[in-house]
Amino acid sequence: MIKSIFNDKNKNDKNKNDKNKADEQTHFRTCNLCEAMCGIVVKHDGEKVLSIKGDKDDPFSQGYICPKATALQDLHEDPDRLRHPIERTSDGWKKISWDEALDKVAAGIKSVQKKYGKNAFGVYLGNPNVHNLGGMLTIKHLLGSVKTRSRFSATSIDQLPHHIISLHLFGHMLRIPVPDVNRTQHMLIIGGNPLASNGSIMTAANMRQKLKDIKARDGKVVVIDPRRTETADIASEHHFIRPATDVLLLLAMLNEIYAQGYAKKARANNRAADLAPEIERMADFAKGYSAESVASITGIAADEIKRMVKEFCEAESSVCYSRMGVSVQEFGLLSQYLVMIINIVTGRLDEIGGLMFPNPAVNVVQNTGPGYLGKRHSRVSNLPDFNGEYPVVAMADEMLEEGEGQLKGFMCVAGNPVLSTPNGEKLDKAFAELEFMVSFDYYVTETSRHANIILPPVSALERDHYDVTFNGFATHNVAKYSPVLFTKPKDAKHDWQIYLELAERLDKKAPLATKAERKLIQKLGPQFVLDQGLRRGPYYGLTLRKLKKYSHGIDLGPLKPMLPEAIKHKDQQINLNVDFYEADLARVSDVMTSYDDSQILLIGRRHVRSNNSWLHNSHRLTKGKSRCTLMLHPDTAKAHDIKDGKEVKVTSRVGVVTIVAEVTDELMPGVVSIPHGFGHGRKGVKQKIAQSNAGVSVNDLTDDTLIDKLSGNAAVNGVPVTLQAVASAEEDNETTAINDKVVA
Template identity: 40%
Template sequence: DALLLAAMVTAVFEAGRAEPGEHLAGFVNGIEDVHVALAEFTPERVERAVGIDAATIRRIAVELCDAPRAAVYGRIGTCTVAFGTTASWLVDVLNAVTGNLDIVGGAMFPLPVAASPTTRGKKGVGKGFKTGRGKTRVRGFPEALGEYPAALMAEEIQTPGSGQIRAMVVVGGNPVRSTPNTMQLGEAFDSLDFMVSVDIYLNETSRHADVILPPPSHLQRSHYDLALLNFALRSVANYSEPVFDLPPGVPDEWEILARLAGIAQGLGANADPATIDDITIRSLIESTVRDDTSVIAGRNTDEIYDALSGPANGSLRGPDRILDLLLRTGPFGEGFGANPDGVSVAMLKRHPHGVDYGAMVPRIPEALRTPSGKVELAPPELLADVPRLRASLQHDPEQVLLVGRRHLRSNNSWMHNIRVLVKGKPRCTLQIHPDDAARLGVVDGAPVRVTSRVGSVVAPAEITEGIRPRVVSLPHGWGHDEPGTRQSVAREYAGVNSNVLTDHEAIDPLSGNAVLNGIPVALAAVATA
């Protein structure tokens, strides 16, 4: 991906078409730096590595420039490769130099209804994005967004010394199926002094836990998609109230998490979730009233607290109260009286089908939060990865590579214990090109052994021309035949665990993301009786 995108950017420059557009005049830095850094990645130089001829690469690049509306778009698949950060950066660069950044029909920035990093603070300027506020103990990988690479979890548990992880809290996840070299991680979890899982399933991860705390059903709690609405095509707010009440004495999920937080802070097993909740909301209120650009700047903290928490507002608590603060101080918010017709939790309860505030609109420069107040196309950290990209041109074209794939009825490992979602033709198959199948001497459905540096699995072949030669595809999240779990439906459709093959040593050095696609593997037919 990164080589193809780099060549397309170079083709745009060679054609004399690199122009962000009048709407971004004066708001883009680093165009010439990008040109110089990528000049060697011509379509002719990368065509063998990417499997697309130079003429086609140039044609697509020019078509992007000529099209009245166009956008280059990358998501999970772009990120979970050896050059995930570089590829994601080049997606943005290509949109910028073809005039397709922040324009209707191009790549745009959503305007979330709830307050977000691009709507809080001074418009058009900010601290920018920094990584490395801390580093992992064993290999010294930098944090990003307050997170450390999941691929390094096992070594941080297993390596003795100061700061060694000895306890773990897992919330609704299944890292023993979703992270690289999961056999190693399972062994690491077995070595912990203590582990707690907040989960409704006894799965491949929670089976290692000393304590499992099941949260209520999704139908017993409210819902607002705070994360995904930050990426929505329209400024939409949709709040769902619980369908069923919680039985007496059953804690909500936020109460479980608040109590765990209190215990972690040394408040003991009887830590009061309500106290943790109050501390959290007061902290958020205080930071908001201190923000000179906020609609409630300078307001009294207790006044805002009472407005959020009192009977007149439904005595909100937990996530609903936090959400109400974010909605009321967001771009369409009620503003605690400043805009009586604005959005709030109470208003969304009166509109159960949601409220639509319209399609995306151009947001540069007001959405920017860089120190310069401009789009920085050539950050030094990203340019520094170009030599590594250059070295990748020397790859072995005969090497078989493993990639993953997704399915509409399968989200990681979460949906595999629901029969209506897993029934039918088996989906955990090894897709393989007919030429490779013939070379191995395997037929459709025959077992094939796939071996990487760290592990080996056997999966049934699915011969298809929908995949390129020397590439095979295996979906992730499967392998539900492990002892100690209680997922009867998932066990019927067990499949194999593709993350036995992924390598915990293979990490994108910029983001710390695991390399889950493009894994070097060897294939072999398996003899059957």
């Protein structure tokens, strides 16, 4: 089979590649700025980028790109981007050599650990790590050399529920099925906005067209969200839902599936295991949560819930997909579990047009451990770790709370948690009190400004790329290697070079096998590891050498049924783990009986031109009117005397921000929204464009005590806030004049 893919399907691609070799001013690669894996064509004149456009011959994206792709040039050319290590001194930041920087970082880490213990030094891994080939394949060497259990990452403010559920049901944290969006007839999207995110745990370029295609083939797209998002705008229908009540809706839907008799039609599980006893238990799982009982709290009428269930179950093929809006709330894990159960009991798992397992060329599931939950708990807040990482909501307390095990040193790798994690002001204070800190970063950011030393890697255009992570979530199987475009300067280092050289300094007594592996990667580069992954993958004969011949990538075909082989449990059976999730229903019941619908609830939002905080220094992506506004419904604005374009003071338990109001019926009444990733006005940040569009940080309002207790994941959607209109200077003067007149 693989021979036919190479020799026939991609013959034209190879011919085009040979033709393009004569033109050294054209470069093909995959954009690595988000999950979509869009193919791009970079026209350049030597070391100067002339244009970045979509690659029509890329088998995955077929010419589509979003506006973010142009930021690759902006990031590469940015005068604010660090190009050498810097050290913070009493006279400001000072350039130092790589040897001096790495020696000082190693000495700083060793000093903290010698004085306070190994676990007194913490590590945080940010989201960009998973978009970096060399970093992904070598980060284990850096983490292994630090030898600390105090690890954190962006996972626990994002997709952690997906990992836990996949571990429980399928035996591996990365065995995550994705919607077969290219062939489904009915897609139900809850708390997701794939037109802005380009997918997210569903790697799929050009989601706008894919959703339009569903409707064009007489299918249906249904969106459930507190905001009428860009995705909702093109959907067949949209339903507003009160933030963080998704768990009640999903329980009612599951109840209706059994009540209407659709659970008996389950098909997919027959190939994996006899799940009849556990599936029958799910009928009792949702008992008591009728459509009528949840309608007033969720804001969705009972008849509408019943109709949605009926249409979902009776469609020729259908899939239920949920993302950030569901994951990062108080019942994120239980809600995502219910989404998975709904797909399973209606027979949509491992079915064409349903929820299917990708089959990537580099099988990360095969080459990594399955993961685990709750082997240890955080020192202060007693939250469970997942795969050796504590929840990010525990991070600040671990630095601020005195006692044995208190964090005194820290390493931040490609992250900006001051802006991206709950209660950013508290974390900002915590970083300022550390004895030693190092950041791996392109910029002096809100987080890295606290570092003693910043180690900047090369730009994305100065390194090669292969999507090790996101091919594992792709809605169509492909493989593509992107070579380096610009040769890095001699005095610059790749991420993987920094990791390995620092690991050598920290761990001189490493096992011989580890030392040998490090030396081999230093000599041959991460391409050596990638090649081994391809050779051990499911596509016989695929090597890096062969892949390099196809500059647009190789089409490995649509998703195919993979049960029971996809299951990593020893018995190759799906384990629904009902007891673990059923225990959380008591918490749901408490919320249901004491629900306060008078609260104003805060949610986040994302824009297609933004990707957290790290693209806000791109002039192309920040031009136009400000996107950092407080969206609120006209009724909510009227009730609080708030006018469009005027400032509003927004207060939560942990903080307060002042922001301009954007009055719109995109939001349901009683809900307000602030976008993620802004707040660049802090002193010491050295990003001129970002600072000129500073905005406010929504995470100065999100609460580090508001969590999903079952998983420890942060709950940043559904945060209670109060609103107060801010009088302008003219209004203040007018009021003063009136008061003076009254007094006189």
